[in-house]
Amino acid sequence: MAWKNMICSCSFLNFRSIFQGGRMSVEELDAHTIRSHGATVARKHMHDWLILLLLVVIEIILNIIHPFYRFVGEHMMTDLKYPMKDNTVPVWAVPMYAVLLPVVVFLFFYFRRRCVYDLHHAILGLLFAVLITGVLTDSIKNAVGRPRPDFFWRCFPDGVDSYDKWGNVVCHGEDSVIKEGHKSFPSGHTSWSFAGLGFLSLYLSGKIKAFDRKGHVAKLCIVFLPLLVASLVGISRVDDYWHHWQDVFAGGLLGLFVATFCYLQFFPPPYHTDGWGPYEYFSVQEQSRLNPHLSHPANGSNAQAQEAQALNQETGRHTSSMDDIESGRK
Template sequence: MAWWDLRSLSFFQRIRNHFQDVSTRGLGISAGTGGRFSSINFPLIDRKNEQFRMREVQLGSHTVKSHGYSVARTHMHDWLILMLLVLIEIILYIIHPFSRFVGKDMMTDLRYPLKSNTVPVWAVPMYAVLLPIVVFLVVYFRRRDVYDLHHAVLGLLFSILVTAVITDAIKNAVGRPRPDFFWRCFPDGKDVYDQLGNVICHGEKKVIKEGHKSFPSGHTSWSFAGLGFLSLYLSGKIKAFDSAGHVAKLCLVFLPLLFASLVGISRVDDYWHHWEDVFAGGLIGLVVAAFCYLQFFPPPYHPQGWGPYAYFRSLEDSPDSTQANNGQDSSNVQSAEGQVENQEGQNCHGCIGLSLARNRSSASDDIESGRK
């Protein structure tokens, strides 16, 4: 073979090796997508996730024994506020609600029979508080992440107590009669009114007091506060919004919300609440649950929505994080950052990015290369 043929063969072989190397690095298959999608669109996100997994292996698990005290101590003021909310809720339950004027012509819509609760009061904390905590514990024993366990429990309790305070405060301020108010006020069926036409109740005081707490529904607000928080938690853990099109994941996400909705319907069926009470209670509980969840976790649709903010901060701030970054090629990281920044400017307006991680990574690269 002539020398020029050898040179041309060597030239094309180098080109082929170069493109193979680029495709291996740039078109690598992400482990989180099961090998179906290319990671070229999100190079920095996949790179950061791999770095987080490497640091997690190096640092070991964040267990209750190793990090539990420090995490609880960091959020000591949150637990104190939680105790204050418990005290406020007790006071709101004790005080008497506003006694609204109830005339004889209003009794037409308040003559429904007095029934017992399909969902008893003692059952609400069981499924709205204890059931989500059991799920949190299962996830903890699988991942050994005390940040996830602590923040999930704290966020859930805040969701429940903030909802309870808002609900009972509105109950006492509005004082709307329940649909079965007639039989609470006149258990013998003989109605009595004063000169102004207002009712003169001769029933049991405790029963009459509960008869003025129709709006909003406490069962419904508690249910959506606890089970709504659980629904958001599950959607983040199973990556329900990862754009993979697995609609079956939504069945697990909607299951707690369905149960909360059925509890609200039972309140109308038992004639303890009007439909407006149930609607308002569900809206309050769901909104508060979303706010409390987003205080500790990224949105479920975020690539890092499966873990709390504190978990990723602990990995970024760990001493081994700089060592893990030392072995990375700075030029590849900078090019990946440029692609992600351009993509975020076009398609990711308002989403929670990794700006903190990018700034720290670029700063460490500058120090290594001698620019700073």
């Protein structure tokens, strides 16, 4: 009876070892998941995340300080008497579609490919694009101090204008409203929109291989869709009389320019053969090919490999015991 139980145990262990080994070769050896490689990637880019925190602090400071109060004379009021309107696109909605929406797309591709390098670098690049754009935009806003198209009603809410002896306005509106009225150039809504959605457009063009020279023009519709949304946001800023058209044009160029630079820090150009994946993924794949024993960090995958090795050793001991028993019987 003991001999039969040992045979069953040995067969089960052999079957489990074979099954687990097959699973590792198909899934673990080709996948780079958050569980297996996430900690390693995060540690490697720790300084990048610290720089992001610094950019957040700078952005907060730029929104607290006062902009330059540019001279605004009576003769300049012709283009600054547009009515005050509410934002068609609220401020709180900008990070929703410029940051959270792209992250959802990144997660979708992660669950399809299981590549933590792609997910990490896409999120990191997106945040860099948005925050660098925000810092540049607000720095220029504060330095230029251009009045918004509705500045007259911000400065004189009762419609009664007043000027000093040099002809400059003497505003009697709310301080916060007047302060915001000197932040016209460039458009923050537009720059953030083109930074986030521009990065998403570049990401999608690489993932769907929009420039594979096969003439699938339908792919361009997917690529241009985020840019169309960003453009409509910019147009709404002019329609709401919060910005001049030059503010929107400059904001769009700034956001798209920064998004392109940030994207190319982590990903090849979309028209490249390897444009569908980040640089680090191909680097790790090359290292794994040259040094197979270094292909996995010392966490999930190594633990499974050690478990499989232990099972093989245990199987070997059972097999040896069976051989001794059979030799004794003979």
